[in-house]
Amino acid sequence: MAVNLAAPDPSSLHPVPGVELGVATAGVRKLGRTDLLVVRLAPGSAVAGVFTRNRFCAAPVIIARKHLRHPVRALVVNTGNANAGTGSDGLKRAMQVCAALAHHLGCKAREVLPFSTGVIMEPLPADRITAALPRALLERSDWLSAARAIMTTDTVPKAFSRKLRLSTGEATVTGIAKGAGMIRPDMATMLGFVFTDARVPRKRLDAMVRNAADRSFNCITVDGDTSTNDAFVLAATGRGPDASSRRDLAGVEEAVGSVAQSLAQAIVRDAEGATKFVTVRVERGRSPDECRRVAYAIAHSPLVKTAFFASDPNLGRILAAIGYSGASLDADKVDLYLDDMLVAQKGGRAPSYREEQAVAAMRKPEFSVRAVLNRGRAQATVWTCDLSFDYVKINAEYRT
Amino acid sequence: MAVNLAAPDPSSLHPVPGVELGVATAGVRKLGRTDLLVVRLAPGSAVAGVFTRNRFCAAPVIIARKHLRHPVRALVVNTGNANAGTGSDGLKRAMQVCAALAHHLGCKAREVLPFSTGVIMEPLPADRITAALPRALLERSDWLSAARAIMTTDTVPKAFSRKLRLSTGEATVTGIAKGAGMIRPDMATMLGFVFTDARVPRKRLDAMVRNAADRSFNCITVDGDTSTNDAFVLAATGRGPDASSRRDLAGVEEAVGSVAQSLAQAIVRDAEGATKFVTVRVERGRSPDECRRVAYAIAHSPLVKTAFFASDPNLGRILAAIGYSGASLDADKVDLYLDDMLVAQKGGRAPSYREEQAVAAMRKPEFSVRAVLNRGRAQATVWTCDLSFDYVKINAEYRT
Numbered sequence: 001m002a003v004n005l006a007a008p009d010p011s012s013l014h015p016v017p018g019v020e021l022g023v024a025t026a027g028v029r030k031l032g033r034t035d036l037l038v039v040r041l042a043p044g045s046a047v048a049g050v051f052t053r054n055r056f057c058a059a060p061v062i063i064a065r066k067h068l069r070h071p072v073r074a075l076v077v078n079t080g081n082a083n084a085g086t087g088s089d090g091l092k093r094a095m096q097v098c099a100a101l102a103h104h105l106g107c108k109a110r111e112v113l114p115f116s117t118g119v120i121m122e123p124l125p126a127d128r129i130t131a132a133l134p135r136a137l138l139e140r141s142d143w144l145s146a147a148r149a150i151m152t153t154d155t156v157p158k159a160f161s162r163k164l165r166l167s168t169g170e171a172t173v174t175g176i177a178k179g180a181g182m183i184r185p186d187m188a189t190m191l192g193f194v195f196t197d198a199r200v201p202r203k204r205l206d207a208m209v210r211n212a213a214d215r216s217f218n219c220i221t222v223d224g225d226t227s228t229n230d231a232f233v234l235a236a237t238g239r240g241p242d243a244s245s246r247r248d249l250a251g252v253e254e255a256v257g258s259v260a261q262s263l264a265q266a267i268v269r270d271a272e273g274a275t276k277f278v279t280v281r282v283e284r285g286r287s288p289d290e291c292r293r294v295a296y297a298i299a300h301s302p303l304v305k306t307a308f309f310a311s312d313p314n315l316g317r318i319l320a321a322i323g324y325s326g327a328s329l330d331a332d333k334v335d336l337y338l339d340d341m342l343v344a345q346k347g348g349r350a351p352s353y354r355e356e357q358a359v360a361a362m363r364k365p366e367f368s369v370r371a372v373l374n375r376g377r378a379q380a381t382v383w384t385c386d387l388s389f390d391y392v393k394i395n396a397e398y399r400t
Numbered sequence: 401m402a403v404n405l406a407a408p409d410p411s412s413l414h415p416v417p418g419v420e421l422g423v424a425t426a427g428v429r430k431l432g433r434t435d436l437l438v439v440r441l442a443p444g445s446a447v448a449g450v451f452t453r454n455r456f457c458a459a460p461v462i463i464a465r466k467h468l469r470h471p472v473r474a475l476v477v478n479t480g481n482a483n484a485g486t487g488s489d490g491l492k493r494a495m496q497v498c499a500a501l502a503h504h505l506g507c508k509a510r511e512v513l514p515f516s517t518g519v520i521m522e523p524l525p526a527d528r529i530t531a532a533l534p535r536a537l538l539e540r541s542d543w544l545s546a547a548r549a550i551m552t553t554d555t556v557p558k559a560f561s562r563k564l565r566l567s568t569g570e571a572t573v574t575g576i577a578k579g580a581g582m583i584r585p586d587m588a589t590m591l592g593f594v595f596t597d598a599r600v601p602r603k604r605l606d607a608m609v610r611n612a613a614d615r616s617f618n619c620i621t622v623d624g625d626t627s628t629n630d631a632f633v634l635a636a637t638g639r640g641p642d643a644s645s646r647r648d649l650a651g652v653e654e655a656v657g658s659v660a661q662s663l664a665q666a667i668v669r670d671a672e673g674a675t676k677f678v679t680v681r682v683e684r685g686r687s688p689d690e691c692r693r694v695a696y697a698i699a700h701s702p703l704v705k706t707a708f709f710a711s712d713p714n715l716g717r718i719l720a721a722i723g724y725s726g727a728s729l730d731a732d733k734v735d736l737y738l739d740d741m742l743v744a745q746k747g748g749r750a751p752s753y754r755e756e757q758a759v760a761a762m763r764k765p766e767f768s769v770r771a772v773l774n775r776g777r778a779q780a781t782v783w784t785c786d787l788s789f790d791y792v793k794i795n796a797e798y799r800t
Contacts, residue, residue, distance in 0.1 A: 055438030056723030056731045056747065085719045087732075087748030120716020121749050205746065223702040253669045302623040302702065302787070303795055310796035316520020319485045320628050332487075348487030349521050378771045387702075392789050395703055396710035 005269035013143035018042035018237025021151040022139035029080030035211040039075040047072040052230035058084030060114040084228040085121035093126040100130035147176040160262040169241035171198040177263035192232040197240025216260035222271040273390030279368040291380035297325030305387030313358030337370040351366035405669035413543035418442035418637025422539035425547040426532035429480030439475040447472040448605040451580040458484030484628040485521035500530035547576040560662040569641030571598040577663035592632040597640025616660035630747040673790030679768040691780035697725030704791035705787030713758030737770040
């Protein structure tokens with residue numbers, strides 16, 4: 001029941017020279033489910049990443065962050081178990097998986113980045129994962145299979161791809177992501193991986209992954225819960241055209257940002273129980289931070305989100321959320337729009353406001369809420385969804 | 401379906417000399433529903449209050465805050481309409497109600513405190529309220545009727561009463577409150593009113609109402625939404641014994657705090673859709689503020705709250721919430737208890753942890769979550785509830 005989101009057409013997902021994919025069924029949590037992805041990167045690939053700022057970050061996050069200081073030859077991703085809240089034993093198990101994959105590839109364990117997603121605080125079945133690695137390495141999987149292999153409560157695989165023309169030739173950017181709940185990324189989403197064959201200097205890649213995260217995964221929220229395992233990784237294999245001119249680098253950055261944004265929005269469209277995709281835009285605030293605070297207050301309010309679900313233009317709930325956001329704003333100056341319709345003016349009901357029109361706007365599967373603070377020039381956008389019966393159902397039954 | 405909360409026995413609610421109550425049916429929103437309460441206070445009563453810090457505070461809050469600078473002779477409370485997000489017209493309508501009541505009582509409009517609760521952003525039907533005032537003034541209502549008259553989505557009227565012995569005689573403290581959703585008070589709850597016949601100096605009353613709020617209404621959350629209309633008022637009529645000695649004042653303060661705490665907990669017990677009453681206690685933090693941040697992160701997490709609903713000891717969700725609370729804590733030091741059961745130790749699963757026991761603990765209608773940060777001496781307690789299907793249902797259907 002994702003909102004305006006279907007599984008991508010496999011032919012739209014371009015291979016990325018220098019990237020090889022293999023999936024397997026390891027039986028991490030459920031039998032017969034593809035739950036393991038191995039991504040091999042050509043030697044010399046540049047890789048950068050951003051990770052959760054949750055203080056309880058998972059074992060694989062700790063290790064991946066450390067391994068990023070070295071060259072990276074492979075990523076290994078399992079679903080079904082997050083290997084989080086597992087202490088030093090969790091670190092050992094994640095390293096066991098890295099070492100096993102490194103052994104097969106003839107590289108060092110520190111050249112492997114591990115990623116896990118799934119249930120928290122249960123021991124990672126590392127033996128089952130390592131046993132499945134050879135099968136994954138024999139596979140030549142496509143992007144759609146890779147996107148499917150990393151799903152948990154996702155209902156739709158998430159993958160986007162773009163070709164772009166650089167001065168040195170045609171480059172490709174393709175990415176996959178997973179995530180549907182426990183989503184309020186802070187530096188990164190649940191799991192997002194974007195690959196390009198363009199040759200990009202490693203230092204530049206760091207900035208690129210941060211900028212991409214800031215306009216994509218850092219602008220979405222489902223339930224305000226920042227995961228312990230969030231990671232967003234960008235790899236440039238260098239097997240395609242060289243991006244060294246300022247203009248080519250800007251082109252790659254734009255394409256990476258656009259793929260990341262499509263992935264981030266796909267996560268919200270496929271959010272647990274979501275029936276609406278809502279763009280919350282805050283304008284004319286004093287600072288971007290103030291605008292983000294206000295936008296997240298709206299996007300996190302359970303009352304606002306249930307009103308979205310009910311197509312109920314209970315605008316007071318939105319104004320109340322703006323009011324408690326912590327921004328020291330002047331309530332009498334705030335204007336509020338639903339799509340292009342002015343619904344509140346100077347903090348009160350707009351004279352032209354007609355509830356029927358607001359209901360009609362909110363009945364659509366996609367609409368926007370726009371708050372104009374009228375006290376500065378900054379702005380921010382957050383994408384979110386509604387809070388439905390199914391969110392409760394999915395999360396009450398997740399482990400049963 | 402409130403959690404361990406029944407309507408109070410009327411005989412347990414002691415009259416407070418100097419306080420007269422009258423309720424009426426004004427038809428603010430629904431016909432035939434008692435929706436108006438007038439509280440008359442004896443001349444010379446001292447009154448203090450704390451109010452919402454939401455920047456979109458409602459018209460009655462703006463007026464009540466201002467009128468508190470003067471002597472107070474009466475409170476007037478309506479349900480069905482919050483008179484919030486209504487701009488200058490809302491202020492006029494609230495003043496119209498104050499003036500009408502003042503006219504009947506032969507006092508000044510500024511000696512009346514107005515309170516409203518209900519739907520936001522709709523014009524207050526002040527005419528219907530003023531028309532009902534004479535009927536309310538003719539009534540001699542009891543506390544239970546008064547508590548009922550201020551309910552909105554509450555299912556149980558909330559009233560508590562205590563007698564206490566001062567050196568100068570026996571004093572009474574009785575209070576009522578309402579609230580079930582949009583609850584994350586900041587300085588005060590939705591609406592809470594506590595009355596005593598003890599004679600307390602006005603200046604002391606200010607501190608008393610703040611202290612009482614800090615140990616009661618400021619320790620609860622249902623959905624993290626701070627209302628536009630929150631108000632907590634304490635009135636001392638002085639028609640009973642004099643509380644001027646330090647010891648008597650401490651006695652009154654203790655009784656006021658205890659009545660306020662019972663009212664605050666009753667709000668959580670009767671929270672929209674609540675099936676569990678959960679005490680979240682954070683211990684050994686560096687500062688009370690840090691402990692409150694952690695406690696509220698747990699108490700607000702939709703994932704934690706749905707796990708409470710499902711009696712699912714998904715402890716990782718609690719650790720994740722602690723991790724993103726913003727407290728700069730060391731995750732490896734955190735211990736977690738469910739009631740008295742150690743479930744996580746040093747940030748990981750406790751060796752003695754048995755899931756069946758945790759499920760049993762969470763199946764109870766009341767249990768506690770205790771996070772021990774092991775980095776200081778501060779502590780904080782927050783009371784909250786679970787997030788159930790019915791929360792979504794109630795809030796999706798509130799206005800329909």
